[in-house]
Amino acid sequence: MNTLTEVVQTLEQIVADARTENARHGYFASLYLQMTKAVKEGIGNDAFDDGIRMEKLVVIFAGRYVDALRAWKLGMPCTASWQRALDETRHNNISVLQHVLCGINAHINLDLSIAAQETMQGQNIQDLHTDFNRINDVIGNLAGTFQEKINTLSWPMRFVDEIGKNKDEAVANFSITVARDAAWASAKALHGLNQNQKQTYIRELDVKTALLAGKIMYPGFWANWLFKFIKWFEPSEPSTVMGILNS
Numbered sequence: 001m002n003t004l005t006e007v008v009q010t011l012e013q014i015v016a017d018a019r020t021e022n023a024r025h026g027y028f029a030s031l032y033l034q035m036t037k038a039v040k041e042g043i044g045n046d047a048f049d050d051g052i053r054m055e056k057l058v059v060i061f062a063g064r065y066v067d068a069l070r071a072w073k074l075g076m077p078c079t080a081s082w083q084r085a086l087d088e089t090r091h092n093n094i095s096v097l098q099h100v101l102c103g104i105n106a107h108i109n110l111d112l113s114i115a116a117q118e119t120m121q122g123q124n125i126q127d128l129h130t131d132f133n134r135i136n137d138v139i140g141n142l143a144g145t146f147q148e149k150i151n152t153l154s155w156p157m158r159f160v161d162e163i164g165k166n167k168d169e170a171v172a173n174f175s176i177t178v179a180r181d182a183a184w185a186s187a188k189a190l191h192g193l194n195q196n197q198k199q200t201y202i203r204e205l206d207v208k209t210a211l212l213a214g215k216i217m218y219p220g221f222w223a224n225w226l227f228k229f230i231k232w233f234e235p236s237e238p239s240t241v242m243g244i245l246n247s
Contacts, residue, residue, distance in 0.1 A: 004058055034146070038142055080210040081206050081210045095227045095231040096245075102216050113184070114190065116128060116132060120191065129184065139176075
């Protein structure tokens with residue numbers, strides 16, 4: 001993949017294949033496709049200071065996900081973060097929201113920092129910071145729409161949404177923002193390291209991110225109970241879930 005158009009086409013194929021295969025890894029792919037389209041539109045509308053540089057970042061960023069997914073499907077090694085998230089999609093143990101969050105965890109907490117550093121290799125990484133933060137504004141507009149789709153999957157999610165008076169959307173946005181801030185800090189740290197040091201740093205970051213995935217899957221007794229209750233009312237077929245997420 002060399003362009004944003006190719007990224008979108010690749011993600012569309014991943015989602016289509018997942019629906020055909022009735023595979024849960026398509027849950028995150030569905031959200032990621034929508035986010036990538038939103039960023040592509042933002043670049044087309046000059047929402048960023050340097051659209052060419054942002055396209056490069058998005059291509060590298062998406063490439064890490066696509067490569068990890070392809071390796072995993074072939075039974076080849078991928079990062080521990082993606083291995084943990086993707087292995088879980090083979091089981092029917094956690095809710096749709098938890099599957100999506102596991103994907104977000106692997107992609108933002110690990111992949112984004114690496115992609116940002118690679119984008120600015122040999123340059124001043126601070127020059128990317130403003131546009132890096134603007135991504136939050138672009139994809140943040142998707143939160144409400146995606147929340148509505150998640151609510152459609154299970155009526156207890158709609159009930160929780162009403163009780164929270166939409167505060168859960170703010171929490172979701174804030175969490176992604178915090179993750180991106182952490183990714184930026186990691187990108188800056190990576191930028192100042194030599195190749196051997198980078199490999200060590202990435203391995204350690206991957207381990208931490210994989211451990212966080214475990215907390216998303218098993219967040220504690222009461223949260224587990226709530227997610228099990230939500231999951232009970234979700235459609236049993238992954239293809240049906242993806243139909244709603246991509247509607």
